[in-house]
Structures are given as C-alpha cells and as structure tokens.
Amino acid sequence: MNEDAIRADIVRWGKSFFERGLTAGSSGNISARVEDGFITTPTNSCLGFLKPERLSKLDVEGNHISGDPPTKEIPLHFAFYEGRQCGAVIHLHSTYATALSCLSDIDRRDALPPITPYVVMRVGKVPLVPYTRPGSTAIKPLVASIVANSSAALLENHGPVVSGLTVEAAAFAIEELEEAAKLALLTRGMQVRHLPPEAVADLDATFKLR
Ligand SMILES: O=C(CO)COP(=O)(O)O
Numbered sequence: 001m002n003e004d005a006i007r008a009d010i011v012r013w014g015k016s017f018f019e020r021g022l023t024a025g026s027s028g029n030i031s032a033r034v035e036d037g038f039i040t041t042p043t044n045s046c047l048g049f050l051k052p053e054r055l056s057k058l059d060v061e062g063n064h065i066s067g068d069p070p071t072k073e074i075p076l077h078f079a080f081y082e083g084r085q086c087g088a089v090i091h092l093h094s095t096y097a098t099a100l101s102c103l104s105d106i107d108r109r110d111a112l113p114p115i116t117p118y119v120v121m122r123v124g125k126v127p128l129v130p131y132t133r134p135g136s137t138a139i140k141p142l143v144a145s146i147v148a149n150s151s152a153a154l155l156e157n158h159g160p161v162v163s164g165l166t167v168e169a170a171a172f173a174i175e176e177l178e179e180a181a182k183l184a185l186l187t188r189g190m191q192v193r194h195l196p197p198e199a200v201a202d203l204d205a206t207f208k209l210r
C-alpha cells in the first residue's frame with residue numbers, strides 16, 4: 001500500500017472507532033509503517049476528525065519530520081515495531097477492555113481467557129502491562145518484554161493496544177479484543193467454559209491472522 005492509501009486508512013478507521021464509541025474525546029492513537037518511516041495520529045487529536053494531510057510523519061528512527069506533532073505514545077508503538085514484525089499499532093480506551101485492565105484479580109500473563117475462537121485467532125495472549133503515565137518512555141521496556149510472544153496487551157488502568165500487519169488487521173484485532181473483554185465481563189462470576197488447549201493449538205495452527 002502506498003502512503004496516501006495508508007493515510008486514508010488511518011482516517012477511515014479512526015472515524016469508525018470514534019463513531020462507534022470505541023474511544024472518546026482525544027483518546028487513542030493509530031500508527032502505520034510506510035516505506036521511509038511511520039505515519040501516526042497527532043497528539044491531542046480526536047480520532048473521529050482526522051485529516052490525512054495533518055497526520056504526523058516520522059522518519060525510521062522516530063523523529064518528527066512533517067505534519068502535526070505526533071502522539072505522545074510513540075515509545076509504546078515503537079516497542080511493537082522494534083520487537084515484532086508488524087505494520088500498524090492501535091491503542092484505544094475502549095470501555096470493556098479498559099474495565100478489564102482495572103481489575104485487580106486478573107491473570108497478568110493472560111488477562112483475556114480463550115473465550116471464543118476469534119479472540120484466539122486475531123488476538124492471542126494478552127498480558128497486563130504495569131501502569132505508567134500516558135506517554136511515558138517507561139512503557140517501552142515493559143512492552144518490549146512481551147512482544148515476542150504477544151501482538152496485544154492491556155495497559156493497566158488505561159486500555160488496550162494491538163499490533164497487526166496492516167491498519168485493517170490491527171483494527172480487526174482490537175475490535176475482537178474489545179468484544180472478548182465484554183464477554184469476559186458479562187460472564188464474570190458464571191461458570192464459563194473456556195476453549196480447551198487443543199482447540200487453541202488447532203486455531204493457532206490453522207489460522208495465521210496475527
Ligand atoms: O490515549 C492517549 C494517551 O494514552 C492519547 O494520547 P495522544 O493524544 O498523545 O495520542
């Protein structure tokens with residue numbers, strides 16, 4: 001995909017997330033790799049009202065070269081780009097995944113149990129990353145330590161973040177994460193049947209979606 005198409009995709013998905021209430025106000029950020037660097041959403045922008053020409057452009061090292069000033073979550077996004085093969089990163093403050101990130105009794109190594117096939121296929125294991133101030137560079141080593149085995153994470157008391165090969169793949173994954181978080185919360189306290197390890201292994205072997 002060329003840079004214009006990637007800029008259009010970021011705007012299209014940002015608008016869609018905002019209009020469906022998947023992130024509010026100026027929360028959340030999207031980035032994607034382009035041939036000579038990265039395109040990111042500007043800091044303090046509303047994902048619903050992005051303009052392709054005002055998106056931030058960074059060089060391959062992460063220096064801002066054009067457009068509005070970039071998201072303050074560059075260290076978070078770069079932990080994925082440097083640690084795994086991916087072309088896009090999306091962070092939202094979607095309600096159910098954020099609610100899950102605030103619970104004190106979830107499994108920190110895998111905050112989202114394998115409740116449906118699609119969360120296994122598109123998201124996989126979701127570790128809970130310890131709280132850091134939004135935009136802090138301290139997030140980078142914490143996320144870097146989990147990206148070899150995970151394409152997604154929950155930031156403690158903050159929200160979800162996912163990586164994908166494309167903006168669309170990352171969007172599908174973060175939506176699936178949100179739906180699974182919703183199901184996990186709706187069924188909390190009930191006797192939930194999780195997918196058995198054989199089913200998870202079968203899905204991992206059959207589908208390569210992340
Ligand atoms: O969600 C956010 C911080 O975690 C939004 O930050 P930015 O406006 O800098 O992208």
Ligand SMILES: [Zn+2]
Nearest residue numbers: 027028134159
């Ligand atoms: Zn945030």
